[in-house]
Amino acid sequence: MLVEKLTLQNPEVEYVGLEECLDRFCGQDVFSPADVPPFDRSAVDGYAVKAADTFGASPTNPVNMKLVGTSYTGMRKDIVPAISSGQAVEIYTGAPVPEGADAVVMAEYCKKTGDGYVEVFRQVHPLQNVSRTGEDFRMGELVVGRGTRIKSWHIGALASLNIVKIPVYKKLHVSVLSTGSELVEPGQPPREDQIVNSSKPMLKSLIQESGCIPVDLGTVEDDVNLVASKIAEGVKLSDIVIVTGGTSIGERDIVPDAVNKAGKPGVVFHGVRIRPAKPTGAGIVEGKPVFMLSGFPVSALIGFQLFVKPVIDMMYSHMGMGPCLVRGRLTRRVANHTASRLFVRVRVEKTLNGFVVEPLMLTGSGLLSTLTKANALLVVPEEVEGYDEGQMVEVQLLQHD
């Protein structure tokens, strides 16, 4: 609903060095500028031979071959001695395969006899243990696709191709506005009628983890005009705006009004059939997505993961593998009387009988301890009335590194 009304655009592309691209999103398909390897090279340490010379070789019937030189890693191919039938060249992993050779026998199946010969105990077939020209990357082949979140092995592959300026999407800016006259910022002593604004620092870290830059729009009281003008400011400063608080579907619910006041078309949806995070909503102002999340941290977290993160990924053209799933046996019945999709915080433990899944008793959307004690989420779909004790369920791990 939101996404159909939004025209999501990729951020601009910038070029960064190999040491700055970790966890950035690739902004453009990167192709191999050359064949890698540029020549046939050995995949193992051993002896380069003509495969036909080794046919029938065994520990009881070794083939004796004359050593005519060595091919070291990094050696120029034209100075590696060529071989003819009955000859072998000692060769290191990555070194060029000599002219005339078509296979490499691993060192452990050979024995130097000390008189300039080597005994070969095992036969090899043509091309065995040879990395062929272009086998790693052919010239013009895709190395890292647009939208990939760049990890260490991509960095290794890019470096091996000597690609040192990497096109990545500029980081999106995501601003966060807290609403609620009861809030004090962390570090301030709260009065008895005040609550520490814990959702703000949590959301900022979620924004960072998602590859974006958080912009703090501050904290304002529940005043429609004030909130609307802050949203308008956020839309100018950033690509996505998040407003927390004041969105429960009740009388003090001024955030949707403020979104409508900030610009057209305003609110697209408000209220979803999930628990917690039911009062989550979203709108569009000046063509940019504005999310309304609960002020309660657990709801804000789930609202972020379900609604904000997918939009961020879409803007970066990123297709993730989704959360890590684990199957385990429920220790207690989980009931769903709500006709909503339930996100139950659970603790998964590995036992000798497989994983067990312990639902936490606590259910309040304000209870962050359910997340620090939990290590996974069990999703109960709206059409399911519950899961029984002992039933196998699939849960999403919250953290695994």
Next chain:
Amino acid sequence: MLVEKLTLQNPEVEYVGLEECLDRFCGQDVFSPADVPPFDRSAVDGYAVKAADTFGASPTNPVNMKLVGTSYTGMRKDIVPAISSGQAVEIYTGAPVPEGADAVVMAEYCKKTGDGYVEVFRQVHPLQNVSRTGEDFRMGELVVGRGTRIKSWHIGALASLNIVKIPVYKKLHVSVLSTGSELVEPGQPPREDQIVNSSKPMLKSLIQESGCIPVDLGTVEDDVNLVASKIAEGVKLSDIVIVTGGTSIGERDIVPDAVNKAGKPGVVFHGVRIRPAKPTGAGIVEGKPVFMLSGFPVSALIGFQLFVKPVIDMMYSHMGMGPCLVRGRLTRRVANHTASRLFVRVRVEKTLNGFVVEPLMLTGSGLLSTLTKANALLVVPEEVEGYDEGQMVEVQLLQHD
């Protein structure tokens, strides 16, 4: 073997702000300084009542209750009107439960009649929808344990307790020395007999991802004295030293000699029964671990994950959940003739019939494309001769965010 001979010490603890602690390792158990919530509060929007008053309430038999006020989130408990039998207070999520009330009926099961009364259609039991004092965190309860890698929800929990200086382990320094006269650094044009040093930037990003600071010891040629003096330098500058290259078990294998020369006890093991990464080794110099990884990037990556990462985690007192595992059906037979533990790079795809696991044909340890094309690793234990086509296997996902 290595770990028994090492006396691994935790780094010193430093205190950082809420916005700097994401992905850092908690350096000390953090306990709750107070009960949270400090008073009984509502877990939902609705009406605070005496549970006994609602017994028997249903849509056909609603109970009519007199509204005596409202409890807003952030309100001081002492100014919330108390209730007696037959009365109700409108209440918002997180707001204090009034004196006299012991349960909250969700708003959707109630209807204001407009004359100062509310009809209640559903009965509640005592404490239903009430978050009790200390239910989230009791005073003195563990909030974030030592060794935890701090994520957004820990940040939310710490903020809600107004803990704004977080004890974290100082980042470990891990230095990387490349050896090999054939290497040029990325960005330099390689001659035909040269190879771009792709392992260095890859290892630096792995070190960063593991929560450490990479220290670049440069690249030196295969000279025992030079390498030994660089290792000695690395041991002074950092907590862990990694040396790449020159470790295949052959004639030019000077790194183990250099480790022995750099200090006592020197090499602890060299050569492991795994493919790739067979020539991996480790030693101890001046009480610090020194790892010898292959110069080939795929082997270096696997050597890092299997040997270096666990030592880093131990120094941070961190117990991870391990890699994300997925079960899928093999598209082709995977053979293991090596009597080694095999790390086969595979591509996992989700299909309507579950996951399928496609082993990549390429096997060379130098072939980074096997990692950019793969998205998972299949581990074949040394005692297993292979897995058949169609067999269900468990693989480790490389990336899933």
